[in-house]
Amino acid sequence: MAESLxxxxxxxxxxxLDAEHLVRAVGAGRRRRGGAAPPRWERAELRPVDLKAGRHLQVVTYAEGAPLTRNEPLGAPAEAAVDELLAQPFGNWHVQTTTETVQLRVTKKGEAQVHRSTSGTVQHTGHDRTKPHLIDxxxxxxxxxxxxxxxxRQVDAFLRALAPAVDDAPLPADRPLRVVDLGCGNAYLTFAAYRYLASTRDVELVGVDLRAEARERNTAIAAELGWSDxxxxxxxxxxxxPVPEADVVLALHACDTATDDALAQAVRWQSPLVLAAPCCHHDLQRQLKVASPPPAYGLVTRHAILRERLGDALTDALRAALLRREGYRADVLQFVDAEYTPRNTMIRAVRTGAAWDAAAEQEYAELTAxxxxxPYLQALLDAGQDAGTAAS
Ligand SMILES: C[S@@+](CC[C@H](N)C(=O)[O-])C[C@H]1O[C@@H](n2cnc3c(N)ncnc32)[C@H](O)[C@@H]1O
Incomplete structure (x- = not known):
């Protein structure tokens, strides 16, 4: 039922203004009433952020596709910012709190149609279905x-892993952040990552893919969004x-050893942050088929499905270990519920520069032996080191 706007x-x-319970709010769109003036911004986003100086209200406004971010202290400055935005003739408001989602749409008659729901709210159950989207x-x-x-969902979950990692990693603050998405395909992650990261800093993002049609399609979309620069x-x-050395390396489901290529590039560039969600793992699977398993493991590897799962686990464990060898703090985690993709493992690596110790080296040697x-990644990294040694 319509109500007074x-x-x-x-x-x-x-x-x-409730910085304890607000998750995110977005005001966007024009009112449909004839003659209605457009809002000053195409879109405005609000969310609480925790800064060194305490909790603030982050306000991101978009004009001609370009985001402008400011962080307002709670109290009078945040109130003034909220009042200014509520006074804008946006056609819609989407407000998500920890307990409900409110959708306000302005009708042609200039009234408000309000829909409230408790579904899709943040219950912190750990299930993706109930988690808020980072991007609406x-x-x-x-x-x-x-x-x-x-x-x-996959892309949003990837961004949810990216968001805290970006705060954690030693990223440069005095120039635009250089990000690459390796094996970007149709660039869903590329564009979503840009949308998310560019709301708080200057970002230059390059998507790389073998396929010419992916480049053509994605380049046209970047132009349509006004993001080509x-x-x-x-x-x-x-x-x-030919891509510049990146600060942040992303790879979502880069096929088979393409994930290893992405990790090896990150190591070569000494990228401070790497997030890679691998796809299929044929390299080690092939090796496991012909190698003799350690005694007693034959009970596992005789079953193709279990050998495959074991191969996946070994591949990612060894990838993480090799990243540690190269001076990264590396973890393997589940980034999204299996219902959205069975390929839901992510390798997250933050460069610390600390080399691994003799015990870690021995553990790696024992497991591979x-x-x-x-592992293909080991061969890539060793070849890179040999080339470096030969050149010096
Ligand atoms: C499964 S798709 C994933 C695409 C995208 N990242 C996503 O998640 O929607 C894998 C993509 O990696 C690309 N690819 C595979 N091997 C590659 C390589 N060695 N170099 C560049 N791109 C590669 C393929 O062309 C394909 O577009």
């Missing part, structure tokens, strides 16, 4: 990209594509 907007105000699923970005619901696409292999395997 003034009253409905006034009712949103306390939720926007209704964001026009997804309309342009055409990503399906499952892909949006900051988001570009290169056709070529991860190992050889026991299974009779040489």
């Amino acid at each position: 003034e009253a409905a907007l006034a009712a949103l105000r306390p939720a926007l 699923p209704g964001d026009p970005l997804f309309g342009v990209l055409g990503a399906g619901a499952s892909k949006r 900051n988001v570009r696409f290169v056709e070529g292999s991860i190992a050889a594509a 026991a299974w009779g395997v040489t």
Whole structure:
């Protein structure tokens, strides 16, 4: 049922200023009433952020696609910012708190249609379905990209892993952040990562893929979004594509050893942050088929499905170990519920520069010797070191 717009907007105000319970709010779109002036910004996003100086209200406004971020202290400055935004003639407000989601739409008659729901709220159960999206699923970005619901969930979950890692990693603050998405395919992650990261800093993002049609499609989308100056696409292999050394390396489901190529590039560039969600793992699977398993493990490897799962686990454990060898703090984690993709493992590595010790080296040597395997990533990294030694 339609209600007074003034009253409905006034009712949103306390939720926007409640920094304990606000998750995120977005004001966007024009009002449809004939002659209605456009809002000053195409879109405004609000969310609480914890800074060294304490909790603030982050306000991101978009003009001609370009985001401008400011962090307002709670109290009078935040109130003034919220009042200014509520006074803008946005056509919609989407407000998500820890207990409910409020959707306000301005009708043609200039009234408010308000929908409240408790579904999709943040219950902190650990299930992705109940977690808030970092980027609103209704964001026009997804309309342009055409990503399906499952892909949006995967990308959103990837961003949820990226968000704290970006705060944690030793990233440069005096120049634009250089990010690459290796094996970017249709660039759902590339564009979503840009949308997210560019709301707080200057970002230059390059997507790399073997396929010419991916580059052509993605370049056209970047132009449509008005992001061509900051988001570009290169056709070529991860190992050889001409891209600048990146601060943040992303790889989502880069096939088989393409993930190893991405990790090896990150090591070569000494990238401070790497997030890679691997896809299939054929390299070690092939080696396990012919190698003799350690005594007693034959009971596992005689079953193709179990050998495959073991191969996946070994591959990612050894990848993480090799990243530690190269001066990274590396973890393997589940980044999204299996219902959205069975390929839901992520390797997260933050460069610390600390080399591994003799015990870690021995552990790695024992595990590879026991299974009779040489991971592709090891071969890549060793070849890189040999080339470096030969050149020096
Ligand atoms: C499964 S798709 C994933 C695409 C995208 N990251 C996503 O998650 O939607 C894998 C992509 O990696 C690309 N690819 C595979 N091997 C590659 C390599 N060595 N260099 C560059 N791209 C590669 C493929 O062309 C494909 O587009």
